[in-house]
Every structure is written in structure tokens, then in C-alpha cells.
Amino acid sequence: MKIPLVLRVGIWFGVGASPRDFMEELLSDTGCHSPEELRDLFDHPPRRLMARPAPGHFSPKDVRLEKPEVILREALILGLATSAIYDPNRPVIWTEASLGRRLELYDPGSFYQ
Structure with missing residues (x-):
């Protein structure tokens, strides 16, 4: 049986780049003071989901190619x-590790339906 996929998220910042520094600067450019403010700006899954590493063939969003809004939404979800x-009820936490993850988010309840 296959667990239905809800969402794949991930950001590619480039070789040697600091994900946290990049996101802090992008956040400032939007006029936000905290990643928590992104909750009101971008839609994100409203309920708790399971997460697992995204498959190797998944291509994360490239910061050089995507609009800032796309990157900010991905970072919100990763945080x-x-x-x-x-x-969605936990604080938005941006670390180098959390921003560097590539995840598949899914609803475990849908497995039993």
C-alpha cells in the first residue's frame, strides 16, 4: 500500500551558502521582523502531518530561480x-538543519481510508 503524498518541500541555497543567513536577509527585505509573521502571509497545511526525507529525485526550489514568495513559503513549512x-502549532524555527531538509509531508490518517 502507498501512503498518499501531501507535499514535498525543500530549498537549494547553493554550495557554501548559509541557509539561515539567506532567509534572514530575505525576511528583512519583505519587511518582516520574524519568521512567525509568515504564517499570516502564506498558506500552509493546517493540521499535523508526518514527515520523511524526500526521494533523491526530488528537486528542491532553487533560490536563484524562484520568486521570493515561493522561497519564504517553503521556509515557513520547513520551519x-x-x-x-x-x-503548524509549533514555533517557526529556522536552523541550518531545518532549512536544509528536503521533506515529504503526508497525512497518516489517509493510509487507513
Whole structure:
């Protein structure tokens, strides 16, 4: 059986780039003072989801090619996720590790439907 995929998220910042520094600058450019402010600007899954590493063939969003809004939304979702759980009620936490993840988010309840 296959668990239905909800969303794949990930950002590619480039070789040697600091994901956190990049996002802090992009956040400032939008006039936001905190990643928490992004909750009101971008849609994101409203319920808790399971997370797992995205498959190797997944291509993350490239910061050089995507609009800032796309990158900010991806970063919001990544900041609400750990390597195993996405929780929209947790604080938005941007670390080098969290911003560097490539995840598949899925609803485990849909497995039983």
C-alpha cells in the first residue's frame, strides 16, 4: 500500500551558502521582523502531518530561480517541521538543519481510508 503524498518541500541555497543567513536577509527585505509573521502571509497545511526525507529525485526550489514568495513559503513549512513531524502549532524555527531538509509531508490518517 502507498501512503498518499501531501507535499514535498525543500530549498537549494547553493554550495557554501548559509541557509539561515539567506532567509534572514530575505525576511528583512519583505519587511518582516520574524519568521512567525509568515504564517499570516502564506498558506500552509493546517493540521499535523508526518514527515520523511524526500526521494533523491526530488528537486528542491532553487533560490536563484524562484520568486521570493515561493522561497519564504517553503521556509515557513520547513520551519514548522522536524525530520519526522510537521506541526503548524509549533514555533517557526529556522536552523541550518531545518532549512536544509528536503521533506515529504503526508497525512497518516489517509493510509487507513
